[in-house]
Amino acid sequence: MALIVQKYGGTSVGDLDRMRNVARRALAARAAGHDVVVVVSAMSGETNRLLKLTNGISARPDQREQDVVVSTGEQVAVGLVALAIQAQSGSSASARSFLGHQVRILTDSAHANARIKSIDDSKLRESLGRGEIAVVAGFQGIDEHGNITTLGRGGSDTTAVALAAALKADACEIYTDVDGVYTTDPNLCKGARKLDRIAYEEMLELASLGAKVLQIRSVEFAMKYQVPLWVKSSFNDDPGTLVCKEEPGMEDVVVSGIALQRDEARFVARDVPDRPGLAARIFTALAQANIVVDVIVQTPSHGGHTDVAFTVAKIDLDRAREMMAPLAKELGIGAIEVENDIAKVSIVGVGMRNHAGVASKMFQTLADEGVNIRVISTSEIKITCLIDEKYAELAVRSLHAAFGLDQKRG
């Protein structure tokens, strides 16, 4: 007997029939003798419907109130999934829903992008002890003042993994509309291949680089607490992909996957006075406004000045621009340049550590296709290039072939 956390995304609970399907899977695991915690997202489209309402009232809605509104999506879903389990089992004692404030999923107060600080597992333990399937609302928590918070897009994955860690679950299964983690987005590249296993570190880079299967924080949590994480389809019984500790043999593969992130905007702060603390001032200001800064590159100093380039998500562009204008004046920055249509393409693999020439092969492949590289950034297991968005698909396809990831054909 094991303790399993199953998480179902928006498409997996997209209508009442799909909820019945979720109930069936949860009850099958229960019938196999396992303790089962189900985490659900809002029905697909619901979060956007709710955001449309808040944006209809205010162009920039107060995020505390927005969280009050959008968190109802998951609230509706947990109630309905609990009812579906009860209906299928014929007993109202078979399932019970829990909201963030009922479990007590304590977060900080960064509305719309909150982080989980602690989880009280007592209510859930009691529920499992009574033989119930506990159905927990993803994406939401509560801060120390009792305000409702949400964890940001894809936050239900983080809820699931954090619950699995708190409950010391044997496995965390993430059910979605794809049947695992692929070498790259199959919609972009026909040759994309499903992976049987992938290391946490690789998944982390892929998630942060725009492979939208899992929210990055959920992978961080899973790695930190060594939670075995399965990515599976809720529409078939394929085994999916296991995200786990790095294992011998994984390093034989140089590049495991290729990630693409569109909808980036690039800022370049020109002629920044080269004084200690200036970069900190810029990025602290952006962080305090909850603007996530992605790639940061600083050029060597030239005549007491330096250039600082960084990217933000396109949706944060206006807010970032508004913040940068007065800051530029105050800090004596020469000029702020903004470029809108930027894509970020990255190759990822733990095997990269032991293989030379990976970077040059990437740059050469892009050059052969005539793709100009705007910014380069590297880490131990990934290489990232910023390119014009119009070349995004071409870049992914050519890199996928160049690193031998294309599916073998019969």
Add this chain to the structure above:
Amino acid sequence: MALIVQKYGGTSVGDLDRMRNVARRALAARAAGHDVVVVVSAMSGETNRLLKLTNGISARPDQREQDVVVSTGEQVAVGLVALAIQAQSGSSASARSFLGHQVRILTDSAHANARIKSIDDSKLRESLGRGEIAVVAGFQGIDEHGNITTLGRGGSDTTAVALAAALKADACEIYTDVDGVYTTDPNLCKGARKLDRIAYEEMLELASLGAKVLQIRSVEFAMKYQVPLWVKSSFNDDPGTLVCKEEPGMEDVVVSGIALQRDEARFVARDVPDRPGLAARIFTALAQANIVVDVIVQTPSHGGHTDVAFTVAKIDLDRAREMMAPLAKELGIGAIEVENDIAKVSIVGVGMRNHAGVASKMFQTLADEGVNIRVISTSEIKITCLIDEKYAELAVRSLHAAFGLDQKRG
């Protein structure tokens, strides 16, 4: 400077424009120097949409889970109204939303029909102290175990009056889509007249008898705590109707209003053994199933047996019938007869106490129209007749004229 609780019903917050209208009214009261608490219902149609979802999963959904789902209607509405106030005032410090568990509106655990046990006013006092308009979700509370509960249809009125009582508010204003309390439903009777004032006792009878302007519990609360209650339209600035203590002069009017309740079902338990405790057994069983029994009439004993007639809402008919069948067998009841299409028409007035002949005038008026009276029930300030539903409108119109309530014409 006064403390005012304003409650807006579903049609008053039916879309984003109407929410802006609510924001305007609340801010006007605030600008006049008052402390303002706003209570809102779900956007019109929303509660039914949510109930359709729960009923789509299960013909008889578990009421704990149903409450989890339907309480989201008010949650969305408070977030949006708070945002609308913030947008209009240009400050996010001008309003803050509160849910049942955040105020801490403690109820019993009778899901879907819970009663308020206590209200903690500290969070709201703090909010008002900061100069905010506190926007509170109607209809919902929390039980001592932290489960979400709802107060039953129209429960937002009760939330508003209970908050007004807890905060010792100077007035509670109920905004709705009608501009006050009428002598009878204007849709049924063209001569219907708006009342300037009405006594709590009269409103209580009218509310319980199907004048759907206010939920009955809200009037009970208002009477108990002497909260002056205004019924007003959110679409104009008419003064509306004040529901208040009985005042000298009110008794000069014999009948203040005529109420109609459709969609009733009548049960007759024939040949009930005339033993102490049998009636208690029947009505305790119904009460435990949260079936509200309305008129109860027991005939004098005949040969050690008696007949017990009672009415329930038509929606509870099936559940009541299922409960009664085994009970009839167990208690040795002769037969259970059920009649479906029953209407209840009542005349109400505190002046009735001091005027003879009111009952006979009512019966004669109905007889003149050929309406057969099935059951009669009376209290100090009202007389109720059960009649066939097909005569409902005719009965109301003829009684309205007979008791001199018709509007004077130019």
